[in-house]
Amino acid sequence: MSEAIMSEAIGEIGRLRARLKEVRARGASIGFVPTMGALHAGHEALLEIARRENHFVVASIFVNPLQFDRKEDLDHYPRTLEDDLHVCDRCGVHLVFTPTQAELYPEPQMTFVDSPALTSTLCGQFRPGHFRGVATVVLKLLNIVQPDRAYFGEKDAQQLALIRRMVRDLNVPSEIVPVPTIREADGLALSSRNKHLTPAQRAIAPVLSRALRQAVELIGEGERSAAVIRERALALFAPWPEARIEYFELTDPQTLAPLDRIDFAGPVLVAAAMWLGSTRLIDNMSWPAQ
């Protein structure tokens, strides 16, 4: 029986940098998984792939105030640090970065990273400032950790597109690795928000992934009209008026520009957001499957 790796938790940027300098000096590659905590099996998949592809794995746990467009959402965001550290330990994470707000934002933030074209569509149109906050904190964390590779879930498709483009556009010297979405047996994508669902809402929730799957199947069968695909998808939600569709879009996966017709050879990203009561769920699928 092997010894458990005990993850080391560090809250200070200076200490983290000093520790990672030693790691780099012995030639180890560094994989990084930034999170807001409330870790679930989706995060575990990120951590396990990071572990497989790198000598040394860093996770960060930081609920970033800059990306919350609604203060009550920030206040209600689940905080489960002790459980999270156990997950990190189990996944073989070597170092967990757990900064305070004062450590990451010692002064009022005056500098922001944004990609207006990528953050004004899909979720961005309903969450002003959210993706600017995401891009800014991710760049800060990449600059602090300076990983060889950083891991992001495909579940957050717009975030992933934004971060990938940011890293290319700004020549950030880290590779961004996308990790497929982890789903429950009935298709529901894992999310820390799922725990807010009532049993009745939980029973309805898988309709979102069924509608996405139907959309990519229709494209696979040759349907080329986004309007037809959307209409067929929305029909699946009809039996459940409690499910409020915020958007259901077919887009270019890189630019997130909406597509009216699927008339090119490249991939299509089908992305949707749905409210059940006060819980907002997002999900997406790609065609062809990646």
Add this chain to the structure above:
Amino acid sequence: MSEAIMSEAIGEIGRLRARLKEVRARGASIGFVPTMGALHAGHEALLEIARRENHFVVASIFVNPLQFDRKEDLDHYPRTLEDDLHVCDRCGVHLVFTPTQAELYPEPQMTFVDSPALTSTLCGQFRPGHFRGVATVVLKLLNIVQPDRAYFGEKDAQQLALIRRMVRDLNVPSEIVPVPTIREADGLALSSRNKHLTPAQRAIAPVLSRALRQAVELIGEGERSAAVIRERALALFAPWPEARIEYFELTDPQTLAPLDRIDFAGPVLVAAAMWLGSTRLIDNMSWPAQ
């Protein structure tokens, strides 16, 4: 007699990174001076300080289209690559990064860095988009070169304040080193734009630094009203109606917020922009002197 150091010019990001990886691997510190070329004695001061403080010096020469608010300004910007390489050689620069536009912007740029509060005052109010372009390209270059230290002239005070704040706000792992302005004997701050001045304009130009010097002297003598100081400064320009003052401001050097009264212990930045014909000159001085 020692051998002249022959600067090596590299245009490709990949080759530059590979070269700098070797440099870093042998433990050498890297100093970086980003420029748009048209090098003059002000740049030489930056290069010489970089040489003194680091084992290895990188300069970049790139006329960045993203920061030109007027296309004719981009077209007319002086390009003197051969002379510039001689200057680099003379100053002991080890490596000159000379990328093409296609190398730095292989795709349409979708990601931008900005600091709205720092870029909407002083020059920023007259040059929309300029400082967003500056911040974005400087971050790209810092990510490519990953220097220990990067050198910026105090002559471009707003640019310096923006870059220093960007580096702090985004946790960029490089130190920003400000370098004092180099002046002609009559006080005119060195600038690649000075060569556009007619002899008559050149004779008038030093009034800008005289007005700034008078302002910091008045503060030193105890004057605390920004309005009084401005009024006395503007009076100096009265004999030369050809000199059009764009702004003459007393500000906080970190936030660039305008000051009405000098009623705090901290430093004051007095900054001004002046047109002579179609040439725009900027200059600034600090109180207390740095």
